[in-house]
Amino acid sequence: MSDATSLQQKYTDLLNLQKQQQQAAVKALDLLQTLQENDVEVSFLGSTLDNKSVQQLIAMHEENQLDILKTVEALNALVEQQITAAKLDIALLLKQGVDVAGLTGGNANQSQDVVLYGFGRIGRILTRLLAAKAASDKGLQLKAIVVRPAKAGDLLKRAKLLMHDSVHGAFEGSVVLDEENNGLIVNGRFIQVIYAKNPNEINYTSYGIDNALIIDNTGIWTDEEALGQHLQSKGVSKVLLTAPAKGDIKNIVYNVNDDTIGDDVIVSAASCTTNAITPTLKVLHDEYGVETGHVETIHSYTNDQNLIDNYHKKDRRGRSAGLNMVITSTGAAKAVGKALPELNGKLTGNAIRVPTPNVSMAILNLNLKTAPASADALNAFLQSVAESNKWQAQIDYVDSTEAVSTDFVGAQKVGIVDAQATIVTNNHATVYIWYDNEVGYSTQVLRVAKQMAGINYVDLLA
Numbered sequence: 001m002s003d004a005t006s007l008q009q010k011y012t013d014l015l016n017l018q019k020q021q022q023q024a025a026v027k028a029l030d031l032l033q034t035l036q037e038n039d040v041e042v043s044f045l046g047s048t049l050d051n052k053s054v055q056q057l058i059a060m061h062e063e064n065q066l067d068i069l070k071t072v073e074a075l076n077a078l079v080e081q082q083i084t085a086a087k088l089d090i091a092l093l094l095k096q097g098v099d100v101a102g103l104t105g106g107n108a109n110q111s112q113d114v115v116l117y118g119f120g121r122i123g124r125i126l127t128r129l130l131a132a133k134a135a136s137d138k139g140l141q142l143k144a145i146v147v148r149p150a151k152a153g154d155l156l157k158r159a160k161l162l163m164h165d166s167v168h169g170a171f172e173g174s175v176v177l178d179e180e181n182n183g184l185i186v187n188g189r190f191i192q193v194i195y196a197k198n199p200n201e202i203n204y205t206s207y208g209i210d211n212a213l214i215i216d217n218t219g220i221w222t223d224e225e226a227l228g229q230h231l232q233s234k235g236v237s238k239v240l241l242t243a244p245a246k247g248d249i250k251n252i253v254y255n256v257n258d259d260t261i262g263d264d265v266i267v268s269a270a271s272c273t274t275n276a277i278t279p280t281l282k283v284l285h286d287e288y289g290v291e292t293g294h295v296e297t298i299h300s301y302t303n304d305q306n307l308i309d310n311y312h313k314k315d316r317r318g319r320s321a322g323l324n325m326v327i328t329s330t331g332a333a334k335a336v337g338k339a340l341p342e343l344n345g346k347l348t349g350n351a352i353r354v355p356t357p358n359v360s361m362a363i364l365n366l367n368l369k370t371a372p373a374s375a376d377a378l379n380a381f382l383q384s385v386a387e388s389n390k391w392q393a394q395i396d397y398v399d400s401t402e403a404v405s406t407d408f409v410g411a412q413k414v415g416i417v418d419a420q421a422t423i424v425t426n427n428h429a430t431v432y433i434w435y436d437n438e439v440g441y442s443t444q445v446l447r448v449a450k451q452m453a454g455i456n457y458v459d460l461l462a
Contacts, residue, residue, distance in 0.1 A: 003355035006091050021061075024068045025054040029151055031075035039109055040078065041087040041457055046392030047412055048443075049090075050132035051172050066094050074100050085109050088460035092389055098462070103460045112453035113209050115144045117199065117230070118217035120303065124162050125442040126151065131186045140446065143209045145184075146202065155193060158185055167358045168410055168439070174228055177236040199227075205236030211237045213453055215445065227266050238452050241268040242445055244335050252260035252277040253339040254447040256392050261451055269445045272341060272445060273351075276338050276415040279363045280395040281347075283385045284431070289369030295333045297351040299360040300437060301326075304352060317353070326353040332362075358438055359405040362415070364431040375424040376443055379398035381418045382431075388437050389461050392441070396453045398434070405434065416439045 013298030044060055052060075061068040071090055076274055077100040086105035093100070099312055108307055114130070116123045123145065130142045131450050147158065155177060162184070163171045176185040183192045188277060199221070204212055214230045216239060221227050223246040227429075230239045244252055245268030252258050253270055256278050261267055269275070277295060282292060301321035301386055305312070316326045331347025372378040379399070386397035396413035414435060421432035435441075450456075 011351050014362040021055055021058050021068055023071050023452060025057045025330060026058060028068065028072050028075055031072065031079055033081050034133050035075065035083075037136050038079075038082070038084050039136060039138040039457075040083055040085075040105065040202045042075070042112065043087070043089045043091075043393070045089065046394075046396070048128075048132075050134075054304065064091060066091060070094050077101065078103070082315075083460075085457055087113060089392065092392075092461055098461060104458070105460075106456060106458040108139045109455045109457075111141050113143045113204075113212040113235075114140050114449065114454060115146060115204065115209065115212050115214050115236075116217060117146045117214050118219075119145050119161075120217055121149050121438055122442055123215075123217040123437050124165070124444070125168070126445065127162060127186065127191075128168075128171060128173075128216070129439075129442055129446060131171075131189065134186065140213075140453065142189070142191055143212065144194055144207060146194045146196055147153045149195045149197060150362070154195075154440075155179060155182065155184070158193065163185070166358055170274045172280065175301075199229040200232040202233045202235075204233060212450060213237065214239045215242060215449060216240070222268075223247045224266055225374075226367060231265065237265065238451060239266045240445070240449055241266070242441075244268060244271050244274070244331055251335055251338045252448050253392070254444045254451070255279060256282055257339045258448060258451050261448075264452075267448065267452060269441075269448045270335055271332055272435065272437040272441035273299070273330060274335040274339065275361070275394075275441050276360075276433055276442045277332065277364060277392060278336050278438075280382070280415055280417065280431065280433060281336060281343060281364065282340055283367065283391065283395070283431075284364075284368070285340070285343060286431075287370075288372060289379060290346060291367045291369055293347050293364060293366040295330075295336075296346055296350040296363040296365070297330050297332060297349065297360060298363070299330075299351050299353050300356045300358050301353050322355050324350060324353075324355065325350070328353055350397065356405060358436060359408045359411075360435055360437045361405070361418075362433045362435070364429075364433065366429050366431070368427050368429055371427040372424050375422045378424055378429060378431075379417075379419045379422050382422075383419070387418065389459070393447075403434075408434045408436055410439050411436045412439055412443045414444055 033440045043086050083105040159175050167446050229237050251268045251270040305321035308320050328351050329349035330349050333347040338342030338444040377425050383397045386395045394414045396416040399419040416434040418432040425429040
């Protein structure tokens with residue numbers, strides 16, 4: 001066979017393989033849609049498969065040396081078995097060689113009306129995540145968004161902000177104005193837009209909303225008395241705050257202390273930094289014992305800073321966010337102690353705001369009771385944790401000499417350990433954690449919301 005003939009055959013074989021993979025990916029996406037409609041959550045190494053394209057799905061399999069045809073086979077079996085109220089990681093299922101036959105789900109979940117009170121950075125990310133889900137009458141149902149009273153044209157502005165994002169790019173879906181009913185139709189689902197000055201002045205039942213879970217994204221009200229105003233509105237049953245809470249309100253980091261929610265009707269999802277670092281701190285403490293430590297947060301600037309120098313009630317934050325690194329305080333280290341009581345009082349913390357719009361980093365400087373054998377040994381432990389079924393949605397692991405902050409824009413894993421930066425000296429360890437302080441945090445908020453709503457999924461790989 002000539003070289004030209006050999007190359008032509010190789011080209012033909014690759015083309016045929018590509019066609020086969022594309023056909024399989026199309027089938028897989030169709031099956032995933034059906035499973036979502038049946039209230040089955042399917043992830044891939046901890047990442048959601050919502051809104052994935054054919055090429056993205058193929059790439060995910062190739063990068064992890066998994067056969068997409070096996071994925072189709074497993075997904076088809078799950079559909080045929082009519083499993084509901086369940087979750088599984090399809091990549092782990094393939095890696096572990098789990099037999100799908102015989103797996104059973106849980107009891108059907110009911111729907112839960114959700115209202116986003118505030119439509120800023122987190123509110124819009126939550127909307128995108130919820131709208132990416134397949135249409136279903138089960139689980140979280142985004143029914144309304146509440147914003148402050150505004151002038152004519154506000155509805156269009158809200159729609160444009162949802163559609164176009166300077167950090168996360170264009171919304172991969174449809175947003176249609178329904179001016180007659182003062183709402184937005186997002187991916188075919190109607191979302192009421194309500195204008196109000198105070199949480200206690202709305203009758204949600206007049207909009208067909210009842211027993212609603214309010215997700216307060218404003219950051220204005222953070223204690224029990226203030227947040228309790230939501231419960232005075234007709235049609236509200238529970239409140240979830242997307243900021244650290246004051247007083248006796250529980251600060252919840254999902255998969256760390258979510259079992260303490262109980263019957264609480266007001267709960268906080270803590271902060272983005274607390275969510276990013278607490279899971280890693282927990283596994284490190286469980287394995288090595290954390291005696292003391294310091295957390296330094298390198299955090300992207302936020303809306304509470306000034307664009308150019310001007311008066312600000314907080315120290316240093318009045319200086320231009322786009323031109324300065326700004327030393328400021330953070331309550332993340334103290335908040336870790338609320339979610340993880342065994343570390344209460346053991347950590348100090350500080351923060352530096354930097355001129356980037358998104359993706360932050362936390363540096364954990366820890367004095368450990370038991371010394372890791374080396375940085376490589378510590379990294380090996382963290383990698384195994386990141387690949388585990390229990391922690392893969394909260395902890396990720398990257399070992400690249402080229403990784404920079406923009407690589408993690410849109411990362412749904414809550415905290416990503418940078419293995420190249422890990423340092424171990426005797427009993428002292430320094431661990432660097434990247435996190436998308438908008439998207440990663442929002443995934444945790446929705447997990448807490450589901451738990452508050454009593455939405456449960458049987459883990460098919462547990």
